[in-house]
Amino acid sequence: MHVYILDIARYHSGMNDEIPLGRRETIAARLANGDAVVAAALAVEFGVSEDAIRRDLRALAAEGRCRRVYGGALPIPTDDVPIAARIDKARDRKEALARRAVSLVRRGELLFLDCGSTNFALVDYLPEDFELTVATNSIDIAAAVLRRADLKLILIGGEVDTAIGGAVDASAVERVSALNFDRSFVGACSVSVEHGVSVFSLADASFKRAVMASSRLSMALVTSEKLKARAPYRVYPLSAFATLVLESDVSTSEQSRIAEAGPSVLTAAKR
Known part of the structure; x- marks a missing residue:
């Protein structure tokens, strides 16, 4: 637990990329499974700020892996393909x-x-x-x-x-x-x-x-x-x-x- 808190702290100081990347992939896996995600709930789950989660969601949206909505993100629906x-x-x-x-x-x-x-x-x-x-x-x-x-x-x-x-x-x-x-x-x-x-x-x-x-x-x-x-x-x-x-x-x-x-x-x- 101590190491986890330390790594989060490093993330907020910009010193460590490993935890946000792992968290981002976890969120991406849920979206790929068809689940919508809520930023506030993810922030509590991962012990980070909502701003950090929103950065994750912006990055995933830029990669075409989710669709941003107010308060969270939705999976990219198959029916969005023409x-x-x-x-x-x-x-x-x-x-x-x-x-x-x-x-x-x-x-x-x-x-x-x-x-x-x-x-x-x-x-x-x-x-x-x-x-x-x-x-x-x-x-x-x-x-x-x-x-x-x-x-x-x-x-x-x-x-x-x-x-x-x-x-x-x-x-x-x-x-x-x-x-x-x-x-x-x-x-x-x-x-x-x-x-x-x-x-x-x-x-x-x-x-x-x-x-x-x-x-x-x-x-x-x-x-x-x-x-x-x-x-x-x-x-x-x-x-x-x-x-x-x-x-x-x-x-x-x-x-x-x-x-x-x-x-x-x-x-x-x-x-």
Whole structure:
């Protein structure tokens, strides 16, 4: 204990870099694991000032290993990577979810496809000659829909958030609030029984709530890593969703827990 206190003291006098570097890597490991961190709590845990922790977080943010927020930092979400860079990642898994989900689509429906690479996979599997209309706020999804002559397209406009890949601002909220969707496929960054569906952007969460309020049925396609992820902005509890489509590797017990929270649970075919 004495050596630890001595090293901290050396750090504050600028004489020793070893302790802050080790502490910084410990914080980075938590962020990489998907955990948000709070500067005040870290200062107490490591026995240093909040200024020291803030320096650590600034350094990690400069390295692209976290996103600074007031009072702490958040992990860099996978969904902050532009959709164009995510489309081909785990494509077979996303296509399996899409094939399972489209079995619920009915002729003549007005569908909403939210931004996201998993929802992007839906476009190719929507039934032909079903007289479907697809509304979307995603630039990439809209382009894919345009390539299908049998689908009608409604593009939800507004200022495009490049990380999200579409519009989620007040203009987009106003537009979806004027529509009545038969079925919406809502994007998710994190899914859990305790916290429902959550995302990494406050504006995106507000937009998704507007979409769901305008939808007769809301669904989400969930890749397995999202069941372990954490995100700060809650969209709705699971009970607000009619259906969740999960991957085949989700345990039976976890599927039961999700179903008990409200939504019907479908599983994609095994790969």
